[in-house]
Amino acid sequence: MSTNTAPTNTDEFTLGPDAETSSFEQELWTLIDEIPDPHIPVSLVEMGMIYEVNERDGDVTVEMTFPCMGCPAYEFIQTDIKSILRPVEGVESVTIDIVWDPVWSKDMLEPEVQEKMRNAGISL
Structure with a gap:
C-alpha cells in the first residue's frame, strides 16, 4: 500500500x-x-x-468517497468494509462516512495502479 497525494482546491490531500x-x-x-x-x-x-x-476505543471510522455519485455498488462496498473490519479483535463498531471533498479524481491513482488498469483494458 502506498501513500499518494492529489491536489485539491487549496492544499494537498494525502491518501493512505x-x-x-x-x-x-x-x-x-x-x-x-x-x-x-x-x-x-x-x-x-x-x-x-x-x-x-x-x-x-474500539470504534472505527472509515472516511471514504466514490468515483461518482449514484454508484450502484454503494451498499455492497460499505458492507464489504464492515464485514472485513468487524471480526478484528479490538474493533467494537465500524462507521462509514461518505465524503465528497475532495472529489475523487483519476489523478489520485498511483502510476502502477494506472498501469494495472490499462493492462486490464480500462482507459484513463
Whole structure:
C-alpha cells in the first residue's frame, strides 16, 4: 500500500496512512486494501476511495468517497468494509462516512495502479 497525494482546491490531500497512523489503524488499512473494487481490478485503497481510517476505543471510522455519485455498488462496498473490519479483535463498531471533498479524481491513482488498469483494458 502506498501513500499518494492529489491536489485539491487549496492544499494537498494525502491518501493512505500517515505518520500519525497507529499500528492498529495500519492493520485496518491493510485489511481494507484486500477489498477489490467491484468494477475495476484494483482494491478500494488503490482506487483512492479510502481517505481516512481512525480508531478510538474500539470504534472505527472509515472516511471514504466514490468515483461518482449514484454508484450502484454503494451498499455492497460499505458492507464489504464492515464485514472485513468487524471480526478484528479490538474493533467494537465500524462507521462509514461518505465524503465528497475532495472529489475523487483519476489523478489520485498511483502510476502502477494506472498501469494495472490499462493492462486490464480500462482507459484513463
